[in-house]
Amino acid sequence: xxTVERVTTKKQQREFLNFPLDLYxxxxxxxxPLWSDEKKIFRTDYIYYDTCEAVYFNAYDxxxxxxxxxxxxxKASNLKTGERRVRFTRFDAVNDKEVAHALFDxxxxxxxxxxxxxxxxxLGFSDxxxxxxxxxGFDELATFEEQYNAxxxxxxxxxxxxxxxxxxxESKLYPPKEKDAELEKMxxxxxxxxxxxxxxxxxxxxxxxxxxxxxxxxxxEAYVDIYGTVPxxxxxxxxxxxxxxxxxxxxxxxxxxxRDDKVVCLGICFPSIAKAVQKSKGxxxxxxxxxxxxxxxKPRVIDLGLIAVSPEYxxxxxxxxxxxxxxxxxxxxxxxxxxxxxxLEDNHAIRNMWKRFDSVEHKRRRSYIKKLDx
Numbered sequence: 107x108x109t110v111e112r113v114t115t116k117k118q119q120r121e122f123l124n125f126p127l128d129l130y131x132x133x134x135x136x137x138x139p140l141w142s143d144e145k146k147i148f149r150t151d152y153i154y155y156d157t158c159e160a161v162y163f164n165a166y167d168x169x170x171x172x173x174x175x176x177x178x179x180x181k182a183s184n185l186k187t188g189e190r191r192v193r194f195t196r197f198d199a200v201n202d203k204e205v206a207h208a209l210f211d212x213x214x215x216x217x218x219x220x221x222x223x224x225x226x227x228x229l230g231f232s233d234x235x236x237x238x239x240x241x242x243g244f245d246e247l248a249t250f251e252e253q254y255n256a257x258x259x260x261x262x263x264x265x266x267x268x269x270x271x272x273x274x275x276e277s278k279l280y281p282p283k284e285k286d287a288e289l290e291k292m293x294x295x296x297x298x299x300x301x302x303x304x305x306x307x308x309x310x311x312x313x314x315x316x317x318x319x320x321x322x323x324x325x326x327e328a329y330v331d332i333y334g335t336v337p338x339x340x341x342x343x344x345x346x347x348x349x350x351x352x353x354x355x356x357x358x359x360x361x362x363x364x365r366d367d368k369v370v371c372l373g374i375c376f377p378s379i380a381k382a383v384q385k386s387k388g389x390x391x392x393x394x395x396x397x398x399x400x401x402x403x404k405p406r407v408i409d410l411g412l413i414a415v416s417p418e419y420x421x422x423x424x425x426x427x428x429x430x431x432x433x434x435x436x437x438x439x440x441x442x443x444x445x446x447x448x449x450l451e452d453n454h455a456i457r458n459m460w461k462r463f464d465s466v467e468h469k470r471r472r473s474y475i476k477k478l479d480x
Contacts, residue, residue, distance in 0.1 A: 108172075110208045113162035119148045121164055121171045126198045127387045130254065137248040137380045138388035139236070147176075153341035154231035157182040159220070162196075163212045165205050173199030173206070177213040178231055179220050182336045192217035194227035195235070198255070199262065206262035214478055226271060226475040228253070232342065233335050238274050238448060238471030239263065246468050249409050249445050250380045252276075260472070268474035272333050274448035276469035277460050279410075281436035286429070286462055293430050296423045297362075302370065305361035310354045314347060317361055320369030328414040333450060334473070353377065357439055358408055360431045362424065370416040373428040375435060375444065377405035408435065409445045413456070425455070429462055 113122050123144055130136035146152050147160070154160075158180050165173035178193040194213050199205045210225075217225050229237045236253040241260050248254035297303070307313035322338050329335040338346075353376050362371035382401040386394035415425050436444060448471060449456050457467075 108165065108167050108204055108208055110163050110165050110212045112212075113148075113164055118164055119145075119162075122162055122174050122196075125164070125171050125174050126196075129198055129200070130256075133254070135245065135247050136254040137250055137384060139250075140383065140390065141388040142390060144388070153339070153345055156339060156341060157336070158231055160231075161213070161216050163209060165199065165209050167205070172202065173197075173209050175199075175209040175213055177216050177225075178229070179217075179222065180229075180231060180336060182339075183334070186336065189224065190222045191224045191226055192220065192222045193229040194225055195230050195237075197228060197259070197263070199259075201256070201258045201262070203262060203265050207266055210263075210266040210268075214476075218478060218480075223478050224475060225268075225478065226473060229334050229473060233329070233332075234342065234346065237334060238473055241273075241470050241472050243276070243469030247380055249276075249378065249447055250383065251376075251409060251411065251447055252471070263474055266476070268476045271473045271475040273451040273473075274471045275451050275457070275467045276448060276471070277446045277457075277465045277467045279432070279436070279444040279446065279460055280442075280464040281433060282462070282464055285433060289426060289429055289462060292423060293427045296427055300419070300422065300424070301365040302362050302424070302427070305363050305369070307356060307359075307361075309356060310351055313354070313356060313359065313361075314350065317369055318343075318347060321361075321372060324369045324372055324414050324416060325412070327416060353379070353402060355402065355405075358435055360428055362427060368416075370419050371424050371427065372412060372414045373410075373431065374412045375408040375432075376411045377402045378407035378409050378445065380407075404440075406440075406442050407445060408441055410447055425459065429459060433463075 111118065113119055127138055158178055161177045163175050164171050174196060175194060176196040178195055180193055184191055192213065194210070197209065199209060214225055228239050236251065238252070239259055240255050244257045305317060307316055322343055326337055354374065355377055358375035360373040361369060364370050379398055379401045382397040383394060413428060432444065435441060446460065
C-alpha cells in the first residue's frame with residue numbers, strides 16, 4: 107500500500123536524507139551533497155527559515171521508502187515578484203507514476219493551505235542551492251554544485267501536469283591551443299577606457315576582508331532580475347563566507363574594480379570536488395578529507411561558480427575581460443577543462459562568450475511550473 111507521510115521524526119529525517127544515496131548507490135555520475143550541510147535543513151535555526159517555510163514528505167510502499175519531496179515557501183522571492191509560489195525541491199523517486207503523483211499531490215495541497223496558486227521547480231531556498239532537473243547529459247558526471255537525476259524524472263513530473271518554465275544549459279570549456287589576440291586587445295582597451303583595474307589579494311582571508319561587502323552588493327545588483335534569485339540575507343552571507351574559506355583558491359578568482367575601488371566585475375571558479383565526495387556519500391570521513399584537500403590543492407577540473415557584472419558595465423564589454431583570465435587559469439594550472447554550471451538558455455551573451463573556447467554544451471536542466479486549481 108502506497109502512503110505519503112510528512113517528515114517529523116528523526117527516523118523519517120534519516121530516510122529522507124539517505125534515499126537518494128541508496129537510489130544512486132551504483133551510479134557513477136551521481137554526486138552527493140555534503141551530509142553535514144544537508145542535514146541542517148531539519149534544524150529549526152537553519153539559515154533560510156528567517157525568510158522561508160518548508161515541508162518534507164516521504165513516500166512508502168508497504169513500509170519501504172520509494173520517494174521523497176520538499177516544498178518551499180520562499181517569501182522573499184514572492185515579495186520580490188509579487189507572485190504566490192511554492193517551490194518543489196529534493197524530488198527523488200523510483201520510476202513509478204503513482205509514487206510521483208502522491209508526492210506532488212502532497213506538496214500541492216500544502217501550497218494551497220498556504221494560500222499559494224503555483225508550484226515550480228526544482229528550485230532550492232536560493233540559487234546557492236542545487237536547482238533544475240537534468241533532462242540531457244545523463245552520462246556526464248554531475249558537478250558538486252548541481253544535482254544528478256535519472257532520465258525518467260522528467261516524464262514523472264510532466265505526467266503530474268507540469269510544463270517547462272525555463273531551461274539552463276551547461277558547457278565544458280577546454281583551453282584553445284592559442285590565446286585569442288583579438289580578445290586580449292579588447293580586454294586591454296576596455297580596462298583602459300573605463301579606468302578599471304584588477305583587485306589583488308594574497309590569500310582568501312585578505313580577499314574577503316577587502317572585497318566581501320562589494321562582492322555581495324554586486325551579486326544582489328547583478329542577479330536581481332535573474333530567474334529564481336533572492337536577495338542575500340546576513341545569514342546567507344555568513345554561510346557563503348564560511349564555505350569560501352574552505353574551497354576558494356586565489357588562482358581561480360578575478361576581481362575588477364573601477365576608479366573608486368568599487369567591485370564591478372567578479373569571476374570565481376571552484377576546484378571540482380565531485381569525485382572527492384562520491385565514495386563517502388558526502389560524509390567527511392578522514393579518507394574523504396584527504397581526497398578533498400588533494401582536489402582543492404591540485405584540481406583537474408574547475409567549476410565556474412559565480413560570474414557577475416555590474417549593470418552599469420554590462421553592455422560595455424567588461425565581461426570579456428574575464429575570458430583571458432579564464433584562459434590563463436586553464437592553461438597554466440594544469441586544468442583539463444572547466445564546467446560552466448547553469449546558464450539560462452536565453453542568456454546568449456554568456457553562451458556566445460564560451461564559443462571562444464573549445465566548448466561543448468553537454469547538459470541541459472529545466473525548471474517546471476504548474477498553476478493550481480482551487
